[in-house]
Amino acid sequence: MLNKLSNSIYYLPNQDERERPTLGVICGDNYSLVIDAGNSVKHAREFIAEVEDLNVPPIKYLVITHAHWDHFLGMNEFDATIIVNTLTNQLIKDWVNLSFDDVSLQSYVEENKMSSLCMEVIKNEIPKRESFKLKNTDISFEKSLTIDLGNKICLIDRVRSTHTDDSTIVFVPNEKVLFLGDSAYGTTKNKLFHYDQDMLLPMMEDIKKYDAKDYLLGHESICDLEEMNVYWDELILANQATQSKSIESALERFKINNKREPNENELFFIKAFVNNQILKSQ
Structure with a gap:
C-alpha cells in the first residue's frame, strides 16, 4: 500500500x-x-x-x-x-x-552478468519471458x-x-x-x-x-533530517578509524578517537571500510 x-x-x-x-x-x-x-x-x-x-x-x-x-x-x-x-x-x-528464457538466464548467471537472485525474480515475476524485451x-x-x-x-x-x-x-x-x-x-x-x-x-x-x-x-x-545526520556521523567516525586492512587496528583507533566502543552501525561501517582497504590492495 x-x-x-x-x-x-x-x-x-x-x-x-x-x-x-x-x-x-x-x-x-x-x-x-x-x-x-x-x-x-x-x-x-x-x-x-x-x-x-x-x-x-x-x-x-x-x-x-x-x-x-x-x-x-x-x-x-x-x-x-x-x-x-x-x-x-x-x-x-x-x-x-x-533474452529472458531459462537457458539464457542461466548463462548470464554463469557469466556473472546477472545474479542468481535476479534470475529468480525474473522467472517468478515477469510473465511471457520468452518474448520479453x-x-x-x-x-x-x-x-x-x-x-x-x-x-x-x-x-x-x-x-x-x-x-x-x-x-x-x-x-x-x-x-x-x-x-x-x-x-x-x-x-x-x-x-x-x-x-x-x-x-x-x-x-x-x-x-x-x-x-x-x-x-x-x-x-x-x-528518514528525516535527524536520522540522516546520525547516519552521516556514524559513517564519518567509522571512516576516520579505518586506515588499513586490519579490523583490530580500526577498532582500537575508533576507541582511542571516541573514548567508547563502536555501536552496531559503526561496527558494520568499519568492516565495510576495511573491505574497501582490502579491495584497494588487490
Whole structure:
C-alpha cells in the first residue's frame, strides 16, 4: 500500500525480502513523476494500480535512479517518458538485447552478468519471458534536469556516490523531499561489501547541499533530517578509524578517537571500510 508523505508525494515502501526498492510518485497539477520502475513486471503493475487508485494526474515521467536491475526491470509497464543520466543510459543498453528464457538466464548467471537472485525474480515475476524485451530509455541528461509537473518543480541531478558511478537523485524544493535511490549506500565487489572511502566525503557534499527535511532511500524507505545526520556521523567516525586492512587496528583507533566502543552501525561501517582497504590492495 502507498504511504502518503504529503498531498502530492506518495511512496511504496521497500520490501527487502523480495528485493523490492522504494518507489515514489510526485504529483503536480498537470502530471505525475515516478521514481524508479520496480524490480519486475509484477512489482511495477502493483505500484501502478496503487497510483491509479489515488486519482492523481497521469504519470508522464519515470526517473530511474541508477542501472541496478531491481530499479529498472519494471519500466516497460509505464506509459511514460523514461529519464536517466547518460551513464545509466549506457548501462541499461546492455540489458536491452538480453533474452529472458531459462537457458539464457542461466548463462548470464554463469557469466556473472546477472545474479542468481535476479534470475529468480525474473522467472517468478515477469510473465511471457520468452518474448520479453526491455525497451530503451527516452531522455538522458549529463548533470541535471528540471521538470515542472504543474506548480511542482522536480530537480533531477546526478550525484557522486559510494554505491554506483551513475546515481541520480530527485529533489522537490517546495516539499523539501529528496529521493536518494541507493546513492547513500555501499556496494559489493568480489563478494566484499564496502564503502568507497575516496567517494564518501564527495557524496556527502553532493547530498547535503539540498535543503531537505525528508529523505526517501531505496531500501530503508523514509528518514528525516535527524536520522540522516546520525547516519552521516556514524559513517564519518567509522571512516576516520579505518586506515588499513586490519579490523583490530580500526577498532582500537575508533576507541582511542571516541573514548567508547563502536555501536552496531559503526561496527558494520568499519568492516565495510576495511573491505574497501582490502579491495584497494588487490
